[in-house]
Amino acid sequence: VTVPPAIQPALQSLASHYLIPDSLERPGDDPIFALHAEAQRRARAGESILNATLGALMEDDGRLAVMTSVFEAFAKVPPERAAAYAPIAGEPKFLAAVVRDLFGSSGLAPHAIAVATPGGTGALHHAIVNFLEPGQSLLTTSYYWSPYQILAEHTRRGVETFPMFDAAGRFDLGAFERALRANLARQRRALILLNSPCHNPTGYSFDAAEWRGLVAVVRSAIRESSQRPPVALLVDHAYARFGAEGSDSWVREIEQLCGEALVLVAWTASKAFTQYGARIGALVAVHPDPEARRRIASALSYSCRGTWSNCNHLGMLAITEMLDDPSLRQRARAERQRLRELLGERVRAFNAAAERAGLRHPRYEGGFFVTVFTRDGEATARSLRERGVYVVPLQGAVRVALCSTPAAEVPRLVSALAEGVR
Numbered sequence: 001v002t003v004p005p006a007i008q009p010a011l012q013s014l015a016s017h018y019l020i021p022d023s024l025e026r027p028g029d030d031p032i033f034a035l036h037a038e039a040q041r042r043a044r045a046g047e048s049i050l051n052a053t054l055g056a057l058m059e060d061d062g063r064l065a066v067m068t069s070v071f072e073a074f075a076k077v078p079p080e081r082a083a084a085y086a087p088i089a090g091e092p093k094f095l096a097a098v099v100r101d102l103f104g105s106s107g108l109a110p111h112a113i114a115v116a117t118p119g120g121t122g123a124l125h126h127a128i129v130n131f132l133e134p135g136q137s138l139l140t141t142s143y144y145w146s147p148y149q150i151l152a153e154h155t156r157r158g159v160e161t162f163p164m165f166d167a168a169g170r171f172d173l174g175a176f177e178r179a180l181r182a183n184l185a186r187q188r189r190a191l192i193l194l195n196s197p198c199h200n201p202t203g204y205s206f207d208a209a210e211w212r213g214l215v216a217v218v219r220s221a222i223r224e225s226s227q228r229p230p231v232a233l234l235v236d237h238a239y240a241r242f243g244a245e246g247s248d249s250w251v252r253e254i255e256q257l258c259g260e261a262l263v264l265v266a267w268t269a270s271k272a273f274t275q276y277g278a279r280i281g282a283l284v285a286v287h288p289d290p291e292a293r294r295r296i297a298s299a300l301s302y303s304c305r306g307t308w309s310n311c312n313h314l315g316m317l318a319i320t321e322m323l324d325d326p327s328l329r330q331r332a333r334a335e336r337q338r339l340r341e342l343l344g345e346r347v348r349a350f351n352a353a354a355e356r357a358g359l360r361h362p363r364y365e366g367g368f369f370v371t372v373f374t375r376d377g378e379a380t381a382r383s384l385r386e387r388g389v390y391v392v393p394l395q396g397a398v399r400v401a402l403c404s405t406p407a408a409e410v411p412r413l414v415s416a417l418a419e420g421v422r
């Protein structure tokens, strides 16, 4: 239908009649998906396109990597269980399995409660609405997954950041400490979001010393204030199962926070079980006091009812089997190990080629993405697009999805990046 120009203004005013002011100018398209669509259009038209935009792990032949054992677990779920509503907070066996998956024999496990969420996104939502007042801001690193901002704005909260890296390219502990103290002085409560191991978009994983340092910063910020302000530290665990050996050392370090700060984890099956579409996740909260745990569990369950009611029952039951059944767990581990090696080969190829080309990027030991620093991210990404290479522009960097770039394509990727940065 072509709308005559004469009545277009009237139609626009109708939209503003119905939408509340906050909703009137919402961007409807995700910029990463828009770039991905453009890359696909050009590829279909016959151009040689290297698409390093999307955050899903692809086989070298361009098909989505999947774990067949997970589909077998789906097929085994009895229909009459799958079709029924899940409990609002999630299946108790699923929640216990998630806690075991995260904490194993750590002393954190007995102090943890959890609720089921649609992926890590749902877990982030519940953390934001329950541990920050409207008008307050969560605190995270200067590079962060952009939906943090959408989740915060959508729930009438904000995002505050601190420089992620110091001059030596390590986590900027000093900047974190200053930002946390300023945030607490203003809000008298804090919610910190840290995405490690395998940070999106930089690929950075904190090492044990960095975790130790940031735990000490959180403890001293709480202890040195006479009011002992409530601080929640959320570990965004989205890509953690693709971290290098030893990258789960954060669990040991974070035990020191138990009882001082609220420890939260956004757990998800999206990447760990290559089930992006199943929307299976959980928000885990750790507190040593049973009454505090009861209240937190109730608040989170209430938020489930007030948003999505209950999550995907079929997926939850299947993932519970994947986590609990020894033979399925073993198969999942083996299938994931193959995918970790596929990614590892790309990471090694990237690190070697990037060093030869003189690219500047954070320490990169595993994970779906890395960022390459550049003066002007938009200009660099534009220059790459002219060569048929798609990456995501950021402020002062571009994000490169090695998860969707075969090792054989890394030389083309790195030479386009070197040219684009120049």
Ligand SMILES: Cc1ncc(COP(=O)(O)O)c(C=O)c1O
Residues within 6 Å of the ligand: 055, 118, 119, 120, 121, 122, 145, 195, 200, 236, 238, 268, 269, 270, 271, 276, 281
């Ligand atoms: C940093 C980060 N956190 C959380 C998520 C949440 O993913 P999902 O909701 O699929 O679990 C993603 C997904 O891309 C992510 O990149």
